[in-house]
Amino acid sequence: MTNITLSGSVGISGKNQRKDIMAVQEALNLVNSSNPVLKPLVVDGKLGIKPEKSKTVNAIIQFQKKYVHLQNPDGRIDVHGKTxxxxxxxxxxxxxxxxxxxxxxxxKWSEFSCNDKDNTPVPQDLRTNVKNLASQLEVIRSEIGKPIKITSAYRTPEYNRKIGGATNSLHVTGKAADLQVSGVKPKDLYEKIISLINNGKITQGGVGLYTSFVHYDIRGTSARWGK
Incomplete structure (x- = not known):
């Protein structure tokens, strides 16, 4: 049983449908996220005119060597095949x-995962941002005296586009979170966060008031909206 849905093969001599290529690119980026030497693949659903020379196919081959232990990797992922x-x-x-x-x-890290269908974890190269954000949320939680529910934190670029997020959304870089606190009105949470910023207790950033939640980010400069 597989959790990566493919309708056709991807790679050298594969069917190479765009949505399948994107699924593979996203998956390979996750697997390789712990290796700082490897640059993330661009998730564009493309292999180029010569797939055998693409970075995606090279990543498939490297995965086949390291994880599938193929002596002669073919650079292709077949549906329900070994790779x-x-x-x-x-x-x-x-x-x-x-x-x-x-x-x-x-x-927990899981609270900052993307809300897409795969609950994509925070990539390795963005973890420092999320750690910094979480440390600020700990201060907010302590000051309020109640648990904070994170309704949206990290977003993959693809998911951010899908839900109509801003092109330069700080959710994509792991620097933003949308927050709710049971028993606390969004307006009161909004004002509390601004007060903590003004008193130098948490990082300056963006604070946005919405009907059911408050947005907070650690951009480093002041931005306010929704009030």
């Missing part, structure tokens, strides 16, 4: 690890 199954397994293990990992005293 497909192994890639799905690697993703499941990664998610299970991140979901159980403690980020701060009151927050």
């Amino acid at each position: 497909h199954v192994k890639l799905s397994s690697a993703i499941l293990k990664l998610k299970a690890h991140q979901n159980s990992s403690i980020l701060t005293a009151h927050f």
